[in-house]
Amino acid sequence: MWFGFSQLFDSLNWVAIVPDWAVNLVHLPPAMIVLANGIFEVILGSLLAMGFYVRIIAFFLALHLVAITFDLGLVATSVRDFGLVIASFALALIYNPQNKENHSPDNIGNPNSQ
DSSP, X not given: OHHHHHHHHSGGGTGGGSOHHHHHHHTOOHXXXXXXXXXXXXXXXXXXXXXXXXXXXXHHHHHHHHHHHHHHOSSHHHHHHHHHHHHHHHHHHHOOXXXXXXXXXXXXXXXXXO
16 A cells, blocks of 8 residues: 555656556556556555455455566566565465454453354
8 A cells, every 4th residue: 555655645756667558558648547556556455454355356456466567577676566466366365254263352361252
């Protein structure tokens, strides 16, 4: 979400890395693409953090990061993003919403809550 908020509040610093193919694909100025990407990342990151549709959102964020990683090429930033791609795909594959343990304040210290 940090990068999403950064794109929303300081979009002009991100304009230089918008690829030409993205501008040609959506026919919008790079600044608008950066803002749309920032909104996308903040909304999906917030939903992921709150635990809504975790598998689906993690999968879409992983695909989003794949596009970013390949577009950047082989640099330190893309290596970091590749790690995030693997983590996002892993979350999409192994997250199990039925396996949540009950850690509500009412059950802390209650031996029958497990």
